[in-house]
Amino acid sequence: MQDNTSRVALVTGGSRGIGRACVLALARDGFDVAFCYRADDEAARQVEKEAGQFGVRVVSRRADVADGQAVRSFVEEAEDTLGPVDAAVTAAGITRDNPLVLMDDDQWHQVVDTNLDGVYHLCRAVVFSMMKRRTGAIVNISSVAGVYGHASQSNYSATKAGIIGFSRSLAKEVGRSGIRVNAVAPGFIDTDMVAAMNDKARKDITRTIPLRRMGRAEEVGDLVAYLVSDKAEYITGSVLQIDGGITI
Numbered sequence: 561m562q563d564n565t566s567r568v569a570l571v572t573g574g575s576r577g578i579g580r581a582c583v584l585a586l587a588r589d590g591f592d593v594a595f596c597y598r599a600d601d602e603a604a605r606q607v608e609k610e611a612g613q614f615g616v617r618v619v620s621r622r623a624d625v626a627d628g629q630a631v632r633s634f635v636e637e638a639e640d641t642l643g644p645v646d647a648a649v650t651a652a653g654i655t656r657d658n659p660l661v662l663m664d665d666d667q668w669h670q671v672v673d674t675n676l677d678g679v680y681h682l683c684r685a686v687v688f689s690m691m692k693r694r695t696g697a698i699v700n701i702s703s704v705a706g707v708y709g710h711a712s713q714s715n716y717s718a719t720k721a722g723i724i725g726f727s728r729s730l731a732k733e734v735g736r737s738g739i740r741v742n743a744v745a746p747g748f749i750d751t752d753m754v755a756a757m758n759d760k761a762r763k764d765i766t767r768t769i770p771l772r773r774m775g776r777a778e779e780v781g782d783l784v785a786y787l788v789s790d791k792a793e794y795i796t797g798s799v800l801q802i803d804g805g806i807t808i
């Protein structure tokens with residue numbers, strides 16, 4: 561990619577947390593952005609407004625990433641409104657934690673359908689057009705749980721490890737077409753996803769992080785914006801951890 565002027569980015573799960581931070585960072589860097597979310601219309605309108613202040617076009621719509629047709633419609637509508645897609649970021653994700661011995665089928669399938677099928681659906685919907693234009697950058701949000709595992713998150717970790725295998729395979733497939741594919745593996749980032757933790761659990765976790773704090777969604781947004789920019793044009797197939805050192 562040459563520069564970020566008048567380019568188009570798609571983000572899943574852009575209404576809150578890390579996805580929201582990606583929308584804002586990409587808008588700041590000059591991308592027109594389309595994002596989808598599942599249910600929270602009010603949060604989405606707010607993000608549209610905030611990101612629009614960077615002087616770019618920002619549109620959003622509900623689309624459940626587990627639903628392939630909904631994702632295809634999201635992509636088609638975005639291309640009709642903004643133009644061909646240069647960058648795609650898959651941030652939509654959920655947790656349904658339980659030790660495996662207590663896990664039920666719904667907890668397993670909801671997480672797989674959203675976190676893993678969701679990545680497949682978006683990448684499948686954008687890749688052919690990127691190949692034809694011989695340009696594109698994809699960033700899939702994994703997790704350190706997908707690299708190292710996490711107790712009571714066998715469902716979540718399986719999807720996040722799957723995202724890494726998927727991203728590396730796709731990077732090998734489409735590199736010759738000028739498309740880069742990377743995964744970002746955050747540690748504990750202070751979003752709604754970790755807000756359910758009580759104070760003691762937060763303190764216990766923070767003690768295990770060498771930098772002694774949770775990450776900020778904006779820090780992940782900045783990394784994603786870097787990865788889709790021309791500054792990262794020799795980076796593909798990588799898994800970039802952003803975790804305050806928790807895994808060392």
Ligand code: NAP
Pocket residue numbers: 572573574575576577578579596597598599600601603623624625626650651652653654674701702703704745746747748749750751752753754
């Ligand atoms: P979050 O604050 O809970 O936000 C999740 C976002 O995804 C929301 O915009 C939500 O939209 C959207 N979403 C959820 N299910 C969806 C679906 N089926 N279809 C479309 N959109 C959907 O989560 P987060 O902490 O920012 O996490 C974002 C990503 O980073 C996830 O993939 C997560 O696994 C990963 N991650 C997070 C952490 C962390 O510590 N926070 C660490 C590692 C990896 P609605 O509000 O409309 O439901």
